[in-house]
Amino acid sequence: MHAFEATQTYFNRATEHVEMSDSMRESLQMSKRELQVQVSFHKDDGSVMNCVGYRVQHNNSRGPMKGGLRYHHEVNLDEVRALASLMTWKTAVVDLPYGGAKGGIGVNPKTLSPSELERMTRAFVDQIHDVIGPDTDIPAPDMGTDHRTMAWIRNQWEKYHGFNPAVITGKPVEEYGAKGREEATGRGVGLLTFKLLKRKGRRPHESRVAIQGFGNVGSHAAKFLHEAEFPIVAVSDVSGTYYDPRGLDIPQLLRHTLMHKGSLEGFKECERLPGEALLQTDCEVLIPAALGGVITGENVDQIQARIIIEAANGPIWPDADEQLNERGVVVLPDILANAGGVTVSYFEWVQNRQHYRWSLDRVRQELDRTLSEAFENVWHTAQDKGISLREAAFGVGIQRVKRATELSGSF
Numbered sequence: 001m002h003a004f005e006a007t008q009t010y011f012n013r014a015t016e017h018v019e020m021s022d023s024m025r026e027s028l029q030m031s032k033r034e035l036q037v038q039v040s041f042h043k044d045d046g047s048v049m050n051c052v053g054y055r056v057q058h059n060n061s062r063g064p065m066k067g068g069l070r071y072h073h074e075v076n077l078d079e080v081r082a083l084a085s086l087m088t089w090k091t092a093v094v095d096l097p098y099g100g101a102k103g104g105i106g107v108n109p110k111t112l113s114p115s116e117l118e119r120m121t122r123a124f125v126d127q128i129h130d131v132i133g134p135d136t137d138i139p140a141p142d143m144g145t146d147h148r149t150m151a152w153i154r155n156q157w158e159k160y161h162g163f164n165p166a167v168i169t170g171k172p173v174e175e176y177g178a179k180g181r182e183e184a185t186g187r188g189v190g191l192l193t194f195k196l197l198k199r200k201g202r203r204p205h206e207s208r209v210a211i212q213g214f215g216n217v218g219s220h221a222a223k224f225l226h227e228a229e230f231p232i233v234a235v236s237d238v239s240g241t242y243y244d245p246r247g248l249d250i251p252q253l254l255r256h257t258l259m260h261k262g263s264l265e266g267f268k269e270c271e272r273l274p275g276e277a278l279l280q281t282d283c284e285v286l287i288p289a290a291l292g293g294v295i296t297g298e299n300v301d302q303i304q305a306r307i308i309i310e311a312a313n314g315p316i317w318p319d320a321d322e323q324l325n326e327r328g329v330v331v332l333p334d335i336l337a338n339a340g341g342v343t344v345s346y347f348e349w350v351q352n353r354q355h356y357r358w359s360l361d362r363v364r365q366e367l368d369r370t371l372s373e374a375f376e377n378v379w380h381t382a383q384d385k386g387i388s389l390r391e392a393a394f395g396v397g398i399q400r401v402k403r404a405t406e407l408s409g410s411f
């Protein structure tokens with residue numbers, strides 16, 4: 001299955017509970033604009049490398065479009081299109097005044113030097129600068145890009161359009177970035193896990209957690225949940241699974257990754273298992289926080305957790321999702337679970353436009369309030385209609401975008 005097909009399946013399932021005309025359904029499924037560009041740049045040895053870059057702008061009914069930029073060798077138009085539409089429903093479900101977009105370059109950034117990455121990023125901006133901007137489409141980091149990439153993008157865009165740091169979010173704090181942006185997605189995942197378990201009548205110390213991926217999202221979620229007294233029994237990254245049924249020492253793991261370029265490789269204070277063992281961990285809560293499409297019809301039988309928090313984008317294929325629903329496994333969907341990042345990106349954009357800076361406390365308070373309100377809304381919608389949290393979250397988002405489209409007068 002392809003990523004876009006999976007997203008469309010979720011859209012279609014949710015719209016069974018939302019009244020709309022066929023033409024509105026068709027309009028909400030289509031992208032406003034899909035841009036594919038050639039990105040050519042000089043490598044350090046003087047040769048020229050050519051890559052393909054994408055920016056898909058899905059919907060702007062509720063405001064300027066917003067979404068990350070991914071540098072990964074598997075980036076393709078189908079995936080970017082799927083992620084752009086997820087951004088539309090994500091910004092709508094947390095009620096940010098934005099639409100949805102996504103972009104990326106099909107390249108493995110680990111094969112490039114920092115100066116090659118900079119030249120590639122600037123060449124990409126040369127191709128797309130006319131279609132992005134603080135009032136049209138505001139990119140942000142995603143897999144393979146970080147605050148430094150965002151600083152290059154801002155600098156290159158400003159060469160064409162003049163000073164305006166609100167063109168991009170996820171910037172370094174010293175370069176008009178927001179405090180708390182880096183931890184935001186993981187913090188949101190932790191907070192929403194806590195809220196969902198409370199609703200299910202489960203206490204933290206009785207809820208064993210397994211987390212796939214220990215990058216930005218996975219590590220911050222682990223930190224938050226460890227501090228909230230959840231036993232984290234397994235974590236994994238590309239190097240394998242690290243397991244301790246009594247609960248891992250998360251502060252020690254975080255120190256290890258700081259000293260080993262973000263990798264868990266070489267951590268010895270627990271049992272080491274193959275990477276695929278993570279999804280099969282005997283635990284109450286499973287948090288996929290790495291790649292999309294990791295839980296499929298083929299491995300869903302091996303999942304033991306009763307609650308899954310989708311920290312990654314699109315980690316569960318629809319056939320597996322159906323089986324999990326039938327088994328009574330509760331899934332908190334990506335468009336809500338990982339919305340902490342775009343929420344703090346919104347706060348960064350607001351601060352840039354006001355030339356004002358918020359304290360870390362204020363960012364955290366506003367993030368917690370925004371996500372809590374969105375969670376309560378989705379939870380009650382699911383309870384009232386007797387539907388899954390995914391159908392409820394998509395339904396809330398789709399309903400808001402549909403209403404804005406109608407109010408604008410196009411339908």
Ligand code: NAD
Binds near residue numbers: 236
């Ligand atoms: P990252 O690059 O910082 O970390 C990814 C982690 O996943 C690394 O630890 C890597 O080793 C691990 N990983 C990769 N392949 C794996 C595999 N096969 N098995 C186990 N682990 C594997 O990325 P991130 O920013 O933490 O993003 C993770 C996911 O969360 C992505 O799906 C991303 O789209 C999504 N997301 C991120 C943000 C954000 O603010 N960073 C916001 C929303 C959604």
